[in-house]
Amino acid sequence: MTSATLTIDLGAVVRNWRALDAMSEGETGAVVKADAYGLGAAPVGQALRDAGVRNFFVATAGEGMILRDAIGHGLRIYVFSGHMEGDTDDIRAASLTPLLNSVDQMLRHVEALPGAPFGIQLDTGMNRLGMEPAEWSAVRDIAIAQRPALIMSHLACADEPDHAMNTQQLEAFRAMTDGIDIPRSLAATGGTLLGTKYHFDMTRPGVGLYGGLPFVDAEPVVTLDLPVIQVREVPQGETVGYANGWTAQKDSRIATVSGGYADGLIRAMGGKAALYAGDTRCPVVGRVSMDLITADVSALAQDPTSLQLMGRHQSVDTVADAAGTIGYEILTQLGQRYGRTLLA
Amino acid sequence: MTSATLTIDLGAVVRNWRALDAMSEGETGAVVKADAYGLGAAPVGQALRDAGVRNFFVATAGEGMILRDAIGHGLRIYVFSGHMEGDTDDIRAASLTPLLNSVDQMLRHVEALPGAPFGIQLDTGMNRLGMEPAEWSAVRDIAIAQRPALIMSHLACADEPDHAMNTQQLEAFRAMTDGIDIPRSLAATGGTLLGTKYHFDMTRPGVGLYGGLPFVDAEPVVTLDLPVIQVREVPQGETVGYANGWTAQKDSRIATVSGGYADGLIRAMGGKAALYAGDTRCPVVGRVSMDLITADVSALAQDPTSLQLMGRHQSVDTVADAAGTIGYEILTQLGQRYGRTLLA
Numbered sequence: 001m002t003s004a005t006l007t008i009d010l011g012a013v014v015r016n017w018r019a020l021d022a023m024s025e026g027e028t029g030a031v032v033k034a035d036a037y038g039l040g041a042a043p044v045g046q047a048l049r050d051a052g053v054r055n056f057f058v059a060t061a062g063e064g065m066i067l068r069d070a071i072g073h074g075l076r077i078y079v080f081s082g083h084m085e086g087d088t089d090d091i092r093a094a095s096l097t098p099l100l101n102s103v104d105q106m107l108r109h110v111e112a113l114p115g116a117p118f119g120i121q122l123d124t125g126m127n128r129l130g131m132e133p134a135e136w137s138a139v140r141d142i143a144i145a146q147r148p149a150l151i152m153s154h155l156a157c158a159d160e161p162d163h164a165m166n167t168q169q170l171e172a173f174r175a176m177t178d179g180i181d182i183p184r185s186l187a188a189t190g191g192t193l194l195g196t197k198y199h200f201d202m203t204r205p206g207v208g209l210y211g212g213l214p215f216v217d218a219e220p221v222v223t224l225d226l227p228v229i230q231v232r233e234v235p236q237g238e239t240v241g242y243a244n245g246w247t248a249q250k251d252s253r254i255a256t257v258s259g260g261y262a263d264g265l266i267r268a269m270g271g272k273a274a275l276y277a278g279d280t281r282c283p284v285v286g287r288v289s290m291d292l293i294t295a296d297v298s299a300l301a302q303d304p305t306s307l308q309l310m311g312r313h314q315s316v317d318t319v320a321d322a323a324g325t326i327g328y329e330i331l332t333q334l335g336q337r338y339g340r341t342l343l344a
Numbered sequence: 345m346t347s348a349t350l351t352i353d354l355g356a357v358v359r360n361w362r363a364l365d366a367m368s369e370g371e372t373g374a375v376v377k378a379d380a381y382g383l384g385a386a387p388v389g390q391a392l393r394d395a396g397v398r399n400f401f402v403a404t405a406g407e408g409m410i411l412r413d414a415i416g417h418g419l420r421i422y423v424f425s426g427h428m429e430g431d432t433d434d435i436r437a438a439s440l441t442p443l444l445n446s447v448d449q450m451l452r453h454v455e456a457l458p459g460a461p462f463g464i465q466l467d468t469g470m471n472r473l474g475m476e477p478a479e480w481s482a483v484r485d486i487a488i489a490q491r492p493a494l495i496m497s498h499l500a501c502a503d504e505p506d507h508a509m510n511t512q513q514l515e516a517f518r519a520m521t522d523g524i525d526i527p528r529s530l531a532a533t534g535g536t537l538l539g540t541k542y543h544f545d546m547t548r549p550g551v552g553l554y555g556g557l558p559f560v561d562a563e564p565v566v567t568l569d570l571p572v573i574q575v576r577e578v579p580q581g582e583t584v585g586y587a588n589g590w591t592a593q594k595d596s597r598i599a600t601v602s603g604g605y606a607d608g609l610i611r612a613m614g615g616k617a618a619l620y621a622g623d624t625r626c627p628v629v630g631r632v633s634m635d636l637i638t639a640d641v642s643a644l645a646q647d648p649t650s651l652q653l654m655g656r657h658q659s660v661d662t663v664a665d666a667a668g669t670i671g672y673e674i675l676t677q678l679g680q681r682y683g684r685t686l687l688a
Contacts, residue, residue, distance in 0.1 A: 003404055003406050033606075033634070033635060034606035034634050034635060034681075035606075035680070037606075038606070059602075059606075059634070059635035059681075060347055060602060060635070060681065062347050062681065063681070080635070081573050081602055081635070082573065084571065084573060084602070085571075085649075101573060101574050102574045104574070105574070123576070125582075125583070126583075126584070126585060126586075127576060127578050127582060127583065127584040127585070127598060127638070128584065128585055128600050128630075128633070128636060128638055129573065129574065129600055129636065132576060132577075156583070156585065156586055156587065156588060157586070157587055157588065159587075160587070165583075165588060227428065227429075229425050229426065229428060229445060229473065230445050230446045230448070230449070230473065232467070232471060232476060233476075234471050238469075238471060239469070239471065239500070239509075240470070240471040240472065241470060241471070241472055241500065242470075242500055242501070243500065243501055243503075243504070243507075244500060244501060244509060254471060256472050256473055258403075258404060258425055258428070261672075261673045261676060261677070262377075262378035262379075262381075262382070262403075262676035262677075264677070266610075266673075267669050267670070267673045268612070268668070268669065286472075289472070290377070290378050290403070290672055290673075290676060291377060291378060291403035291404070291424070291425070292472060292473065294471070294472055305429075324612070325611050325612065326611070328605075328634055329605045329610075329611045329634075332605060332606035332634060333605070333606075333608070333677065336379070336680070337378075337403075337404065337406065337407070
């Protein structure tokens with residue numbers, strides 16, 4: 001193995017989607033934005049299409065173009081950022097369905113592409129994307145007359161089931177949309193797990209498909225193995241890495257592996273994360289450098305040829321904990337230098 | 345502007361190289377590993393080649409292949425990870441010069457590609473890559489007989505000029521290489537700035553070319569503008585973003601821009617970084633999400649169409665401070681969704 005190997009289990013992505021689909025009241029879409037959370041929009045989109053997904057969600061029109069090339073025509077691709085200035089050509093060419101976030105966007109869309117499909121994104125309290133209640137009141141009748149494909153909103157605190165914000169947003173969404181005869185969607189992965197009253201006509205899981213929390217029963221999707229470049233004896237008292245970040249408390253064997261923060265292995269995990277050789281934990285020592293990580297392999301009887309960061313012993317979320325962040329960031333930062341192996 | 349725009353000033357990269365070259369005693373190479381620190385190995389490599397760079401450095405043989413395609417034959421490409429198992433075909437095909445890190449690597453190289461060029465990487469105390477003094481003693485005569493192209497080592501604490509480790513590594517390097525009639529290299533950007541006794545026959549700046557510290561006089565290279573998707577009023581007491589991360593202390597105007605941690609805008613900068621509209625600072629409020637950032641634009645007389653993260657008012661290192669990391673990580677994490685504009 002010359003470069004680090006990222007193994008992506010597309011079968012697990014599909015099984016995670018099926019598990020969430022089985023929980024969902026209505027239809028189940030799939031969020032494949034950010035290059036399918038770093039795992040590749042094309043292969044992930046194709047696998048989910050073949051499994052029966054009919055509604056995909058991306059962040060930008062540019063992502064929509066790439067996904068359309070991969071999955072072909074006939075399936076719906078929603079764009080969360082809506083119809084921004086400069087998006088018209090992409091939206092038309094790739095038959096995208098922008099989720100319009102404001103009256104400005106609605107005017108732009110109706111003027112530029114009259115009769116073209118769209119959805120509506122409402123703000124129910126997150127104050128990030130979507131029309132405010134007052135804005136929505138002003139355009140709602142005109143909008144509904146155009147038969148939007150979907151009316152949706154997004155929960156700010158769905159990863160915390162007991163947060164009061166969840167009920168508050170649910171009520172706001174109902175107040176803004178009850179009685180409208182258009183499909184509705186409120187729940188991403190977290191919302192899907194909150195229960196059926198959050199499901200409406202369509203759920204749209206993202207992180208759960210890729211094996212991340214809050215979907216605790218998700219099958220793991222990614223395995224990351226880092227090849228060892230060399231192993232050395234580091235006598236007690238010697239230091240390892242930038243700024244002498246680690247000092248050997250006893251005579252140690254230190255392996256240097258190929259993979260670093262340029263590969264998305266967040267620098268903040270230095271000195272906190274661990275790599276695995278089989279079942280043996282090998283603590284990361286010193287700082288994570290741009291292309292290299294050092295780990296203490298003293299516990300091993302034999303020098304390893306590779307060490308595992310994610311896989312059997314550590315999930316995306318274990319690594320996120322070590323880096324002081326969330327699994328979503330670990331996934332979306334997975335780098336371009338890895339050799340990628342796709343499992344069907 | 346529909347997607348965020350990353351502007352890369354290749355002219356500034358060249359001028360930074362020339363400034364470091366003017367300081368260097370011997371030859372000046374260029375480190376273009378990690379896709380030229382996130383800025384694109386092909387365009388950066390070509391610009392530096394045209395400016396007169398003759399020696400390039402990459403992290404892995406895979407990167408060497410890509411760079412060779414971009415810059416053509418005849419120039420030297422060194423590979424820091426040396427000759428790893430599985431690298432032979434790439435090294436031969438792209439005429440790469442591996443920096444051999446161990447006796448194992450030397451045996452592999454000489455057996456697989458007898459007579460092919462190589463360099464030697466020595467460990468002078470960082471304990472990360474390179475041959476230890478004892479290992480070097482054992483193979484040194486055989487190695488020198490094969491006329492390596494370069495003997496090099498790497499400093500662990502060069503960003504701190506007064507660190508005792510610098511002198512210690514300099515002395516170790518001298519002890520291991522004095523009297524050998526082969527070109528030597530010890531200094532990256534930090535080492536170049538430490539003064540001529542660290543320069544030997546070749547310096548090999550990396551981060552300084554791309555406008556990052558410790559080269560304080562570097563010209564900035566990157567500008568990052570994020571398009572505004574929408575702007576909304578957020579009344580006093582309302583919250584913004586995931587986990588209600590920010591609460592408005594007064595009635596505010598909040599802009600949502602396209603760009604998030606999936607674009608390498610590290611999540612840890614949420615609530616600490618700022619964006620600029622012209623000369624006006626607009627604090628980032630709430631959490632950085634995967635594809636979106638929210639900023640307080642209350643101070644602006646007019647709604648902005650885009651906000652700037654890096655450029656006239658903030659360097660790579662300012663942003664790094666906000667994210668609790670170093671400029672190197674900000675650069676190498678710059679994402680794939682940006683529209684990229686190259687300035688000559």
